[in-house]
Amino acid sequence: MTYQDLWHRLVPLYGEGEAQSIIRLVLEVKFGLSLTDIYTGKVNEISRDAAEELDKIMQRLASSEPVQYVLGMEKFCGRSFKVAPGVLIPRPETEVLCRWIEVDNNHPYCALQPPVPLQVLDVGTGSGCIAVTLALDLYNSAVTAWDISADALLIARDNVHRWDSSVVLQMEDILSISATAKEQKWDIIVSNPPYICDKERSSMAENVLKYEPETALFVPDNDPIKFYRAIAEYGVTALTDEGKLYFETNPLYIYKVKDMLSNLGYKQIELKEDQFGKQRFVKAMRG
Numbered sequence: 001m002t003y004q005d006l007w008h009r010l011v012p013l014y015g016e017g018e019a020q021s022i023i024r025l026v027l028e029v030k031f032g033l034s035l036t037d038i039y040t041g042k043v044n045e046i047s048r049d050a051a052e053e054l055d056k057i058m059q060r061l062a063s064s065e066p067v068q069y070v071l072g073m074e075k076f077c078g079r080s081f082k083v084a085p086g087v088l089i090p091r092p093e094t095e096v097l098c099r100w101i102e103v104d105n106n107h108p109y110c111a112l113q114p115p116v117p118l119q120v121l122d123v124g125t126g127s128g129c130i131a132v133t134l135a136l137d138l139y140n141s142a143v144t145a146w147d148i149s150a151d152a153l154l155i156a157r158d159n160v161h162r163w164d165s166s167v168v169l170q171m172e173d174i175l176s177i178s179a180t181a182k183e184q185k186w187d188i189i190v191s192n193p194p195y196i197c198d199k200e201r202s203s204m205a206e207n208v209l210k211y212e213p214e215t216a217l218f219v220p221d222n223d224p225i226k227f228y229r230a231i232a233e234y235g236v237t238a239l240t241d242e243g244k245l246y247f248e249t250n251p252l253y254i255y256k257v258k259d260m261l262s263n264l265g266y267k268q269i270e271l272k273e274d275q276f277g278k279q280r281f282v283k284a285m286r287g
Helices: 003-014 016-031 035-039 048-062 067-071 092-105 129-137 150-162 198-203 206-211 226-238 251-263
Strands: 073-076 079-082 118-123 141-147 167-171 186-191 239-248 267-273 279-285
Touching (some): 003 016, 003 048, 016 035, 016 067, 079 129, 079 150, 092 239, 118 129, 129 150, 129 167, 186 226
Parallel strands (some): 118 141, 118 186
Antiparallel strands (some): 073 079, 267 279
């Protein structure tokens, strides 16, 4: 079984370039083979047990299961996060959101005279990648993460422990907020909620549709910003004075989100592009 044999099996699903990248990642993470090892034919020299394991991995990949789930991990902001079918796979675009929050709120004076910790809420945390990243990289922050999925919270807990980060995990539904949650106050609320309409399913890749959790992806066609509205309405009372709201959005509906925030009285509303030039992120300040 050669490197060429392996990636050729995935070409019908991913195309040549992506198929090669997936196989290189598998060989590096699971079998410790460097790029030099791969190109000098070391794939042919792996043990029988390793070859059997590789064959099982290839069967999963050939059935369109995302490589991140096969490996059980994905990189995000320079760290490795556990992922499984119960959570959305972290995307590179979301790294831009985290870095925006950090640049916005890491002030030089904090090193001289620490203020009261910034109270940060991540709504719909999934794997916990946003919450853990902000807990570790956002100076003097106290991060809480909500999700409605017990499976997601278990995976997030593993990632919190993996990186020895201080994140409070809570089962909470933004569409039906508990009395306790209504009493809490936040300086920052961030969310990357479900934002893909059902009608967009036909244009999506099979590996996303078959394996990633629907509850983390889809919203009804007739109300694409339902989660943004619920979070923003909560933020009207839950954010502190000049508290900030940060969203990752579907570029198709970003202006609907902007108008909704304006109608709710939010000020200084800003839009930001992702690394591919699409308007994807929104920031707003409580009025």
